[in-house]
Amino acid sequence: MNLYERFARQARSNPNVSAVVDPDGEDITYAALDERAKSVAAFLDSRTEPGDRVAAYMLDNPTVVAVALGAWRAGCVFTPANYRFGAEEVAYVLDDVAPEIVVHDAVFASTAEDALEAATVEPTVLQGHAGAFRSEAFGAPEDAPDPTTRLDDDTAIVMHTSGTTGDPKGVVQTHRNVGAQVDAGISTYDVTPDDTAVVSVPLFHVGGFHGATLMGLFTGGSVVIHPAWGAAEWARLVAESEATISGLVPAMMVDALGDESAREHDTSSLRMCFYGGSPAAEATLQEFESAFGVDELLNYYGQTEAAGLTVAGTPETPRTEGALGRPVPTVETRVVDPETGEDCDEGEDGELWLRGDSVMPRYWEAPNRTDRAFDGEWFRSGDVVRREDGTLYFVDRLDDIVLSGGEKVAPSRVESVLSEMDTIDAVAVLGTPDERLGEAVTAAIVGGDELTADAVESFCDDHPGLAGYEKPRRIEFVDSFPRTGSQKIDKTELAERFG
Template identity: 25%
Template sequence: MTFRSLLISVNRFANALLRLGVRKGDRIAIMLPNCPQEVIAYYGALLAGGVVVMTNPLYVPREIQHQLSDADVRIIVTLDALVQRVEQAMTHRPLSKLIVTSVKDYLPFPKNILYPLAAKKDGTHVSVTYDDRIVSFTRLMKQSSSDPVKVDIDAEQDLALIQYTGGTTGFAKGVMLTHMNLVSNTIQSQLWFYRARIGQEKYLAALPFFHVFGLTVLLNQAVYNAGTLILVPRFEINQVLKIIDRRKPTVFPGAPTMYIAVIHHPEVHKYDLSSINICISGAAPLPLEVQERFEEVTRGKLIEGYGLTEASPVTHANNIWEKRKNGSIGIPLPDTEARVVHPETGEELPLGEIGELVVRGPQVMKGYWNRPEDTERTLRDGWLYTGDLARMDEEGFFYILDRRKDLIIAGGYNIYPREIEEVLFEHPDVEEAVVAGVNDPYRGENVKAYIVLRKGSSVTEQELKQWCKERLAVYKVPKIYEFRESLPKTLVGKVLRRKLIEEENEKLVNQSKVDL
């Protein structure tokens, strides 16, 4: 798809929305995997003056219901396979319109013919009854004008996106991001990638666009750079390696688990990965061992960045071509200020001391949707309080120790999970590792390590404990080890530490019942 045909399609979709009665400020949910329809719907909704609500297509009805009701969504763009789930979620508050598309709609011939046959064969075929409320995406596009659409926008004040956070406590909060926020962060990220060749870069879009990291560093930045987007609807390592080998992407933003999957693939040497020049890792800490091995395999640069939904999301990154520091998230992006402050008083701390990271810049959100108290707590005098514990060195490089809520306090000692995870990742038999604090009646908390071993490995708990003892102070060494086949993750590949903690708490409750 060329940029010209994309623009025509975007104008058609914007005109279709206006014809359906959408007015400036109306919320439009997009619940799709990475596909052309998602790109068209996103930019079309923005051109029509709408506020996009990106929704994860893996959400269950309860999550859909909360998000669409909270944002007061009127229209959703979704897949035919998801219509039933959306309708079930919105039983008590039906949406005024469902714009429905199918995977086959933008597949080339003959795949568009073969796809429905394959779906019927494997039992995934879905039949949708279209009416005045449930409308066909393709039919809507055919009936719409491609005339340019221009709705007046105040870029600094008008919302472009309500992006829901991961919901670490209770239900997710809607982050209000303006057009200015998103454009600023796109340009800031592009300035970091200052050697980008306009019109020549190929972006491997394996990160989902419904996550703000993928939205900014892939969709918006690729369009800003006139780059080619290679859309990957779902990260599946065998398919991704084939795509890299065949399509030759030059830029591959991702999460650490994606790079881990690449370097541990048993046949990675059979694929040509040399086209990859630049990778920026986000969504979770990047272990040094993973960074070094990935760069060795691809000969490209893999840097760690940092951000959060409330900042559109990128605030820091390591230099791609200049000095970088292992274990650091790098330095602030252009026009971004950052400080380390006392979590309670907000007083700036001396260099090297650990405190809460706060940031200020044009990418920082307007606030939380319909949550003034949460906004007041998180935004103070223009500074965004991230909730992350960090320190800054004498050269201005920042280091994230952990989320404030993930800090483990055992026997009075402050323990940072990331430090222990780095040590575990260095072990040749460990593929993935995450560390969390579990309740202990004597020490307050105990350090527990959840381990996924490389295939064919048989390292014991005692051997891992000895490995840690040689590299960590005794109070940091995990007391408990749990070997697992996999770790719970978000679709972006971020390990859900809170899910593991919830499992531990559930075990305690069940044990208490047994004891009673």
């Protein structure tokens, strides 16, 4: 079924309810948002065929949502481009999906022009504005066609991965993939029409678009779209909208804890905040929960290739290192020895394999890449986990495991230990070339001016939780970490920096 129908049902039932809340301006009701979607669909009607791609290169704002809904109504495929991409990467995305239509913000006019010059495709380009929806730039809502029938296996979204380890990968997400994932999130986190969610993870990311925005709009709730990340602004939006839900990556939580102005806002309306994208230190979770008055912090684990949520924390999930939670009902999981393909025993580390309603069918126009990602029906996630008493625990990315002197070191384990040091604000552990060991365990640290490498080494020597081969052989101090578009620490750039 066409995803647009899920939203349209709410628009018919709750036309005067605020779909998008704007503490600084005017709320957008479900009826008004549907009018915008119809306006987009009217524009697309004579310019596209079902299955054509519609790309959006825009900052996070309600127009992105209207473009997605309008594209689905017209039977098209929505492709959000990472607004942190430069012209070369945007050109790659455009050439990859060959969209009929590109909608971009005025602020990206120069980059979009450079990207279109570099790309081989020649789409129709529509310049929009982040601050306001201009219906005259699209079409008359009354001219919108009836919603186009799309079946479950038809493509709804092509969403590209961040590209930090090569060219961005275009992930095909069907109407069933997205619908199943959103249903799993609504059920897992008990999302109701009474909830208001502050969306701070970008809309080009599954955590922001699927994991918060669509969960809210498909239940008749409200969303607040955070235009660009800032810890104090996030806290203000939560306070002024009396939001009940938000989602953050751990780096954002660290930002909020380090921003005194963020702590000044009353965010105690939050009944739940889900977090994911990278491991979070227990000390960070405890401090964030206390500082911002969050009733529950629940883990959100997923990948673009599974349309987002696949493993979820619940109040019963142990608050121990690496605990992710249990698989959601839309997927089946295996923990597999990546070298033998055999299932691992309880408590053994292995690669997480997935299959189910939310797992992508393929990468866009990349059959060889798709073949490498699957073993039969099973998608190989690339994440190392272990299963204990039904709970999955994250160990690390398979590609991130450091091979040092013949031993395998999980960076997340070392990061968790180093995070216990009061003088360390943030840490990222990675492998760097070493003539004798192959790779040296390297800790990149953001900390106070008085922090020294000797102090870090002494802490590690005294800590019972680190084996000798896990202790950092190299310590680098940095003022801040480079971030990916989804606000994760960009370890690829750090590795290049440290050589």
